[in-house]
Amino acid sequence: MFELTLIGIGTGNSDHVTLQGAQAIRDADLILIPRKGENKADLAGLREDIISRVVEEAPEIAYFDIPKRRADDGYLRGVDEWHDAIAERWQTAIATHAGARKIALLIWGDPSLYDSALRIAARLNPRPVTRVIPGITAxxxxxxxxxxxxxxxxxxxxxxxxxxxxxxxxxxxxxxxxxxxxxxxxxxxxxxxxxxxxxxxxxxxxxxxxxxxxxxxxxxxxxxxxxxxxxxxxxxxxxxxxxxxxx
Missing domain, CATH: 3.30.950.10 (Tetrapyrrole methylase, C-terminal domain)
Structure with a gap:
């Protein structure tokens, strides 16, 4: 069993990260960072920059590639299957760091507003203890x-x-x-x-x-x-x- 923390990081400005969010980053054993293709490589870089600003020694980082979402079989079904695929990527990344017990994701904006991280977390097996650190929304x-x-x-x-x-x-x-x-x-x-x-x-x-x-x-x-x-x-x-x- 592990704890998963979803940390709202605002809209890319490291000053948006709350003191609570910064502490959660420092407490993490492992941070998952998505990669969304070469054209969006700086999105991963922004997360790396935020981590470097709040910790002296960065925790372990596991990168995962975001799968493409199908659009040929209805919007809701496409999103549901996409979330399944992302959960599998999380599961694989976590499995490569079996000793990690405190795992974090840095969520653009806030995990509660038009973000799917909570729904994806519910698909993990075993289902983790999940907590949310609120962030500044767009x-x-x-x-x-x-x-x-x-x-x-x-x-x-x-x-x-x-x-x-x-x-x-x-x-x-x-x-x-x-x-x-x-x-x-x-x-x-x-x-x-x-x-x-x-x-x-x-x-x-x-x-x-x-x-x-x-x-x-x-x-x-x-x-x-x-x-x-x-x-x-x-x-x-x-x-x-x-x-x-x-x-």
Missing amino acids: LQALTAAHAIPINDIGAPFVVTTGRRIRDEGWPAAATKVAVMLDGECSFQNLEMADYFIWWGAYVGMNEEVLIRGPLAEVSDEILTTRSKARADHGWIMDIYLLEKLEP
Whole structure:
């Protein structure tokens, strides 16, 4: 039996790691680090940098390759099979360090918001004792970068994905919607004249890019900026908040 700790590390800025998170890194016998292909090699490097900043002597590190997700048999089934495959990679990496009893993963953002680490951990056999160290989410980093509150006074907001905006449109009765995991800039499917957007990429990092304004006026700028940033870095993580304008 081993303990698995999921440590939220914010959006890539080592200053986002809490004191609790730093201590959990120091306590770990083994840290698992994913590799997502050559174009995203610096994602592993960012994790390595965070580890080096909080420990004098790094713990054992086991790297594993993220398998590709199938998209030919339905979204939910594809995700479920993908999680099974990732759990197998974790299991293999852990097995090569049989003496490790405190194992950690550094989770981008926070393990509780649009992250699957907890679901993958539940697939391990034997099932570990799992604890979570909260982190700064991309949503928090976005609103901080733009210096805005996410909600209107006494009003709710919706957090959703680009896929749902693309397939279902604007959520009913929502006035503000935060959109995550959107590789297609799904705001293009909306009536853009009706919305205001706060957009950010690499939020909280040195590469941070921010754009805000009426969606119809800044959408082309976002598309161009996003495309160039992805080409420059080989990867991109972005998020945006939309507000429905009064008629």
